Amino acid sequence: MRTVFSNLKPFRFAVVVALILMFTELIAELLQPYIIAKIIDDGIRQDRLDVVYMWGGVLLGISIVAFGFGIISSFFAAHVSQSFGFRMREQLYEKVQRFSFTEFGRFSESSLITRLTNDVMQLQNTVFMGLRIMLRAPLLVIGSVVMVFLVDAKLALYFAGAIPILAIFLGWVMKRGERLFRAVQQQLDQVNNVLQQNLIGMRLVRVFVREKHEGDRFSEASKGLMERMVAALILTELTMPVILLVMNASVIAVLWFGRMELDQNGTVTVGEIVAIANYATRTTGVLSLMAMIVVNFSRALASARRVEEVAMTGSVHEDKGDDQLARKVRAGDVEFKEVTFQYPDTEAPVLEGVSFRAEAGKMVAIMGATGAGKSTLLSLIPRLYDIEDGQVMIDGYDAQQLNLNRLRRSIGYVPQEIMLFTGTVADNIRWGKEEATLEEVMDAARLAQIHDTIQSLPQGYDTVVGQKGVNLSGGQKQRLTIARALVRKPVILLLDDCTSALDVHTEAALLAALKERKCTIFLITQKISATRASDSVLLLDDGKLLAVGTHEELVESSGLYRSICESQERKAGMSHA
């Protein structure tokens, strides 16, 4: 809670102004019933029109002040709450950007989205309410109790007696509400999750005719949300009648005993009874409002905990790598020394005692069955994960000692899953190097064998591609992502099985062009045509490096490699026949 609300600190001044204005508005409001009592008792009942005018004028003046201050206070409250939300979202976004992949694994994508949007919005609303009514409501109740005691202490007891009962009740509501709303927010994660998966996998859903299955999954998640929301709303709806019941009983008691006092002892005036009843009805109104605030606050508590979980994650991961050392990475010589790596949530190592050296400027193909650890090996070069056993050396420096951002700037990476951003083709390539000129963008596209295709698009490099590049074929998208990696002129280029959708000729042209680039290239591939074009091949099997060498050497030395070659040649032979 404290971490979350510490974001209000920069707006201290506006918070104080909003609170002062709110207090002034509150005092003006509290004086109104007292003045009405004066008008009745000293003016109307004494036939003193001048007194009525005087107090009437004061009442009018106070109402105008309350109105004006109310508006200005609202303005400050809106400014503070929106700025707080903005700051909170920025802070969380930055935090998530700095998450290690292990930390990323702790939250689902949809949950992070809900936390950064919906949960922050709940907190934002609560800050606004806090500055406008959340403090005002209890103060108004306390102020009313004080005023009622000033008017008539005996009658005040009937009114004030109800307050502790309601305070205990609202405390219970808040505790229970937090639990119920936490469940609501968690279920909202679930709904977003199902929806996100459905939208991303829409093609798959259609082809597999899984609309009904997906529809059922969504309905189930949505129904869960409805049920949890209803449970929370029942609590909300229960709160209001309880408050009204207790407070109306107290108003009746004031009127009943007030009348008895008036008739029997005459120690109380009509104006005083009207004032106390007025304070009691106002308090009832405020308490009904408080019921809403309490529910809102309990929801904000649930959201604050969720937001805090994100804010408190990963604070220890400041990179301490050496920037000067990382600047010296120019050649791209990569060496793995007895590298053993295990994901935090797996029981056995995914890579075990892997050692090899890729000389600067060489092309290294990585081959192996699915799940052998190829992508994992690649991800250790830009330090997406830190290793605990062994060393990854880059140009002779231990990668752990190098400044992370600087190191990553010298690496080009094309992941297995194609990801294009909304924008033009040029924007997508330039994503790899913001300041790249159009000439550099075109050079990268030429190297990636996609320049001619881009030229034939309706607006060439200015053609807009969708978030997933829907208007491009799989192979075109792959080459566009390769161009994006090439535009930054990397020292080391990591290609994670991203030539799979290319035909043999395009792939051969691409690999030949890449070899000209003189950067160290790691290419995950299943194709013998690609391993043949490489300077050396790493054959991985179940996390272990089974064989290293050129294509010819492996044909000689590795039975597994030979059998892969034979099976691919057989297939090629059959398709030619």
Ligand SMILES: Nc1ncnc2c1ncn2[C@@H]1O[C@H](COP(=O)(O)OP(=O)(O)OP(=O)(O)O)[C@@H](O)[C@H]1O
């Ligand atoms: N983030 C992760 N957390 C836990 N385990 C993981 C993670 N990523 C991969 N693994 C596991 O590590 C092993 C190696 O995965 P990796 O993706 O490196 O294999 P791969 O050889 O690239 O496979 P493919 O060719 O299918 O892409 C697999 O058993 C996989 O289940």
